[in-house]
Amino acid sequence: MIGLHNLSKHYDDLRAVDDVSLSIETGSVVAIVGTSGSGKSTLLRLVNRLIEPTAGHVTLNGQDTRDMPAFELRRRIGYVIQDHGLFPHWTVARNIATVPRLLGWPKDKIRARVEELLRLLSLDPATIGPRFPHQLSGGQMQRVGVARALAARPELLLMDEPFGALDPVLRGKAQADLRAIQQTLGSTILLVTHDMAEAIRLSDRVAVMRAGRVEQFGTPAEILSRPATAFVRDLVGEGERAFRFLSLIPATDLAEEGAASGQPLPRTATASEALDALIWQNAEALPLEGGGRISRAALLRAGHP
Amino acid sequence: MKRWPALVLLAAMLAFLLRPALFVPLLAPLAPEGAPVIYDRAGLLSLTLAHLALVAGAMVPATLVAVALGIFVRRPAGEAFLPLSRVVTGFGQTFPPVAVLALTVPVLGFGTWPTLLALFLYGLLPVFENTLAAFSALPPSVVEAARGTGMTPRQRLWQVELPLALPLILDGVRTATVISLSTATIGSVVAARGLGEVIIAGLTSQNLAFVAQGGVLVAVLAILLAQGFALLSARLR
Numbered sequence: 001m002i003g004l005h006n007l008s009k010h011y012d013d014l015r016a017v018d019d020v021s022l023s024i025e026t027g028s029v030v031a032i033v034g035t036s037g038s039g040k041s042t043l044l045r046l047v048n049r050l051i052e053p054t055a056g057h058v059t060l061n062g063q064d065t066r067d068m069p070a071f072e073l074r075r076r077i078g079y080v081i082q083d084h085g086l087f088p089h090w091t092v093a094r095n096i097a098t099v100p101r102l103l104g105w106p107k108d109k110i111r112a113r114v115e116e117l118l119r120l121l122s123l124d125p126a127t128i129g130p131r132f133p134h135q136l137s138g139g140q141m142q143r144v145g146v147a148r149a150l151a152a153r154p155e156l157l158l159m160d161e162p163f164g165a166l167d168p169v170l171r172g173k174a175q176a177d178l179r180a181i182q183q184t185l186g187s188t189i190l191l192v193t194h195d196m197a198e199a200i201r202l203s204d205r206v207a208v209m210r211a212g213r214v215e216q217f218g219t220p221a222e223i224l225s226r227p228a229t230a231f232v233r234d235l236v237g238e239g240e241r242a243f244r245f246l247s248l249i250p251a252t253d254l255a256e257e258g259a260a261s262g263q264p265l266p267r268t269a270t271a272s273e274a275l276d277a278l279i280w281q282n283a284e285a286l287p288l289e290g291g292g293r294i295s296r297a298a299l300l301r302a303g304h305p
Numbered sequence: 306m307k308r309w310p311a312l313v314l315l316a317a318m319l320a321f322l323l324r325p326a327l328f329v330p331l332l333a334p335l336a337p338e339g340a341p342v343i344y345d346r347a348g349l350l351s352l353t354l355a356h357l358a359l360v361a362g363a364m365v366p367a368t369l370v371a372v373a374l375g376i377f378v379r380r381p382a383g384e385a386f387l388p389l390s391r392v393v394t395g396f397g398q399t400f401p402p403v404a405v406l407a408l409t410v411p412v413l414g415f416g417t418w419p420t421l422l423a424l425f426l427y428g429l430l431p432v433f434e435n436t437l438a439a440f441s442a443l444p445p446s447v448v449e450a451a452r453g454t455g456m457t458p459r460q461r462l463w464q465v466e467l468p469l470a471l472p473l474i475l476d477g478v479r480t481a482t483v484i485s486l487s488t489a490t491i492g493s494v495v496a497a498r499g500l501g502e503v504i505i506a507g508l509t510s511q512n513l514a515f516v517a518q519g520g521v522l523v524a525v526l527a528i529l530l531a532q533g534f535a536l537l538s539a540r541l542r
Contacts, residue, residue, distance in 0.1 A: 071456065085451075087451070088447065089469060098456075261497025
């Protein structure tokens with residue numbers, strides 16, 4: 001459990017972060033969403049003390065983070081940034097080994113861990129490991145950045161716009177991969193994004209920030225169905241509310257008995273993907289892989305709280 | 306970069322240093338009737354080595370001091386000293402080395418020391434300025450990642466910042482070294498051993514062959530060293 005207690009960061013008259021309290025359950029993903037200048041990146045950097053707060057403090061599994069040297073704290077917290085910040089003079093393997101080396105792990109343990117992480121992120125240890133960052137594609141660099149952050153099994157992973165530099169296709173793939181990895185490892189993640197759809201897709205709880213304050217902190221469903229302020233409503237976007245809501249529901253939840261013709265939907269599909277497929281194929285119902293079907297009526301019923 | 310011109314130059318220089326007699330026909334037209342064509346009061350090879358040692362003796366400490374100063378003034382503790390450091394290194398470069406010699410000989414005596422000091426002061430600025438530029442040019446995301454992964458300031462410096470800044474710092478060392486190779490010739494005015502001795506002997510005895518061989522040797526050394534540095538910094542990039 002990570003606790004942010006009344007955190008504030010003031011720069012002269014500017015209140016970049018203003019009395020923010022949040023708690024992040026172990027093993028869950030919290031997304032901080034806001035427009036630029038809302039203080040969301042500052043808030044993230046207060047957690048690993050890249051910035052020291054004006055007031056308030058952070059607890060990491062019950063321990064006050066002010067009680068340890070900042071560099072030790074940072075070795076316990078993974079940090080992923082938009083431009084990935086890979087060390088250009090080190091190979092991929094050496095980059096991933098950064099924190100384990102700082103912690104003085106034995107060499108063979110580091111080597112095994114680097115290999116394990118490269119595999120986890122579907123990078124081939126033999127070909128990608130010895131390469132230098134400039135020899136990688138954008139998507140590969142992003143994954144190496146995540147691998148480096150995960151290397152020493154951090155208690156918390158901080159991600160600042162981790163997919164911001166990727167094109168939409170790669171971004172969708174990277175988001176799905178992150179969710180899968182998070183579920184496999186049970187990582188605790190605090191993620192910053194300006195993209196509400198990304199926040200809804202990836203997180204268990206969303207904190208909406210504006211002018212240094214948290215306007216609403218709730219589950220994606222709560223944010224979508226009961227936006228606390230006009231700002232949150234604007235950010236959710238009224239035009240796509242129903243689709244966002246459907247994207248939270250697994251299609252299998254809406255399955256009913258019976259058969260239907262047409263291209264079967266994968267069992268991992270969300271209700272929003274199911275509706276999209278129905279509209280596109282102009283079908284009343286579509287079969288679900290492995291049995292059952294999903295009807296248009298069920299989807300329309302599910303599309304609002 | 307083609308390497309053979311530098312290799313040819315190196316071979317020619319070595320041939321001249323080891324078998325100067327071979328070059329007599331080339332230089333004879335420049336020497337007065339009956340005067341020696343090749344400088345003979347000391348071996349050219351030993352003068353060249355002394356010249357290089359003089360430059361190295363000034364450049365190694367100048368580099369260490371300038372890099373250390375450049376790093377220091379970028380730390381929070383040293384920030385206040387940045388303007389002062391700029392003035393001091395700038396002064397070191399603009400104050401004519403001849404004047405440094407004139408001012409220091411009474412204190413340090415004739416010979417190597419005043420020359421070393423003049424070259425040292427002269428070499429500070431290019432290395433210092435390049436160190437500052439190299440550290441400012443570090444990619445912000447890389448510096449941020451170095452902090453974010455939990456490196457201590459010392460680890461950041463040795464493992465990330467210095468290795469990435471090194472090529473640009475080396476460019477500064479190259480500039481300073483090339484300048485100090487030619488500047489070192491004036492050391493002979495105060496009796497420091499070096500190739501300046503050959504040139505000055507040529508001037509006093511109106512023997513153009515001496516001036517030419519001293520001057521060309523210094524120029525060739527400068528070209529070769531510059532090439533060597535360029536090669537090294539290209540390898541580090």
